[in-house]
Amino acid sequence: MSDNSFGRLLRVTTFGESHGPAIGCVIDGCPPGIAIAAVDFRADLDRRATGKSRHTSQRHEADEVEILSGVYEGRTTGAPVGLLVRNTDARSKDYSKIAEQFRPGHADYTYWQKYGIRDPRGGGRSSARETTMRVAAAVIAKRWLFDKYGITVQGHVSQIAGIRPRGFDAAAIEGNPFFWPDASQVAELEAFMDALRKSGDSVGARVDVVAHNVPPGWGEPIYGKLDGDLAAAMMSINAVKGVEIGAGFASIGQKGSEHRDLMSPAGFASNHAGGIVGGISSGQDVTCSVAFKPTSSLRLPGDTVDVNGQPVEVITTGRHDPCVGLRAPPICEAMMALVLMDHALRHRAQCGDVGPVSPLVPGSVP
Numbered sequence: 001m002s003d004n005s006f007g008r009l010l011r012v013t014t015f016g017e018s019h020g021p022a023i024g025c026v027i028d029g030c031p032p033g034i035a036i037a038a039v040d041f042r043a044d045l046d047r048r049a050t051g052k053s054r055h056t057s058q059r060h061e062a063d064e065v066e067i068l069s070g071v072y073e074g075r076t077t078g079a080p081v082g083l084l085v086r087n088t089d090a091r092s093k094d095y096s097k098i099a100e101q102f103r104p105g106h107a108d109y110t111y112w113q114k115y116g117i118r119d120p121r122g123g124g125r126s127s128a129r130e131t132t133m134r135v136a137a138a139v140i141a142k143r144w145l146f147d148k149y150g151i152t153v154q155g156h157v158s159q160i161a162g163i164r165p166r167g168f169d170a171a172a173i174e175g176n177p178f179f180w181p182d183a184s185q186v187a188e189l190e191a192f193m194d195a196l197r198k199s200g201d202s203v204g205a206r207v208d209v210v211a212h213n214v215p216p217g218w219g220e221p222i223y224g225k226l227d228g229d230l231a232a233a234m235m236s237i238n239a240v241k242g243v244e245i246g247a248g249f250a251s252i253g254q255k256g257s258e259h260r261d262l263m264s265p266a267g268f269a270s271n272h273a274g275g276i277v278g279g280i281s282s283g284q285d286v287t288c289s290v291a292f293k294p295t296s297s298l299r300l301p302g303d304t305v306d307v308n309g310q311p312v313e314v315i316t317t318g319r320h321d322p323c324v325g326l327r328a329p330p331i332c333e334a335m336m337a338l339v340l341m342d343h344a345l346r347h348r349a350q351c352g353d354v355g356p357v358s359p360l361v362p363g364s365v366p
């Protein structure tokens, strides 16, 4: 199973399965001197974890990060940073039937076709559990980006099934189990999710993520476009089916006179580009919107085939997320932060001596 690494100068490799002894990552290319301790991983891992509300999988993992290497006396040394999280609440018997059947819409079938063998316990390598390590790696990236450039990365859920936020209050996002920016809708969402869970079905969601204070100039013009790398990073998250940068698919219906972001010495008048033009950051907020499909582990019966190609009815039991997008904002933030840090290092390597050229007022229009 290849391609378990991503990034060029900041290169993250993850390993482990959902029900194996542990999951982990190696972060290579980390600059020396970044202050980091095991306790620093707590907040973001808790934001992503299962079992924090009744609206997610009820698996209760400790998610304790052990720093195995690359940190001495609380600071990165430049050596590969090795992080390990032991799995503490796997319940593999839930998957004994799934070992012989393919859940429609799940990677069960394609893994089987590709490798001729699979670890069915908790989805093995295809489990969203793997995203724990991306979030852990990005704790270091977020810290570095903030300390060096004042960059912050914030995600929120911007759609659950057909429900959209009526208003936007950034302060509300962390105060409810849905990462939802309008506190007045939380009761409605609770009722919606309770009914969904009882029905045994699942729904999709949209997650928006924005990075503030990204300097202009990051990204490469052709194959290493910042938006290209961001799209690939987001698409690598389990269950993602679509990624938009800036106006995204709405660009199709816009006129050029509407889409272009007019400029003046005071800055940009709009941000349809999502902070990236020609693959390179413009100095505006970098914005990205990510579509998560409805999860495929349903207790509603459905037609499928077994490993012998025989028709069977599948029913998934065990602990599952009725809307995996609800846990996704920290994961999308993580992928944005890791891509930005990689590009910051890449930009520094080639163009570190190029000063800002008549910069517009940064952040004039987000």
Ligand code: EPS
Binding pocket: 018, 049, 050, 057, 058, 059, 061, 090, 091, 094, 121, 122, 123, 126, 127, 128, 129, 130, 132, 297, 318, 319, 320, 321
């Ligand atoms: C998942 C199925 C569930 C979730 C898991 C993702 O696993 P299990 O059946 O073992 O409880 O709990 O999510 C996590 C454990 C996690 O940390 O995100 C799946 O099929 O992707």
